[in-house]
Amino acid sequence: SIKWDPPTLGGFALNYRHVDKFKWNDGIWDGTIGPYDILDFHYNYMLTDNLELSVSALNFMDDVHKELIGGAEMSRQVIMRMTSTF
Numbered sequence: 361s362i363k364w365d366p367p368t369l370g371g372f373a374l375n376y377r378h379v380d381k382f383k384w385n386d387g388i389w390d391g392t393i394g395p396y397d398i399l400d401f402h403y404n405y406m407l408t409d410n411l412e413l414s415v416s417a418l419n420f421m422d423d424v425h426k427e428l429i430g431g432a433e434m435s436r437q438v439i440m441r442m443t444s445t446f
Contacts, residue, residue, distance in 0.1 A: 370405030379427075389429040396425035407442075414441045 365371040381394040401417045415438070422436040 370403060373400075373402040375400040375402075384429045386429070391429040393426060393429065396423050397421070398423060410445045412443045412445075414443065415439070416441075 361373065361375045363371070363373045375398075377398045377400075379394045379396050379398075381392060384391055384393050398419050399421050401420055403415045405413045407413055418437040418439070419434060420436055420438075424433050424435045426433055
């Protein structure tokens with residue numbers, strides 16, 4: 361992970377995760393997971409003293425993979441959020 365918080369631009373974070381290939385066995389679910397690599401990007405910006413804008417691009421290189429046998433395929437996801445504090 362790397363994070364940078366310049367005072368006038370907001371906060372930036374970049375996270376990387378590598379998962380090696382491994383065998384999965386859980387009840388009726390059996391198979392191989394991985395390998396896969398995930399790169400996430402996060403940005404936060406204070407719009408006012410009590411309103412923050414956040415944008416996250418998860419798996420933004422779109423490495424389509426399964427994180428467990430029997431589960432859904434995971435791909436790119438973009439989330440935008442506004443948070444108010446009072």
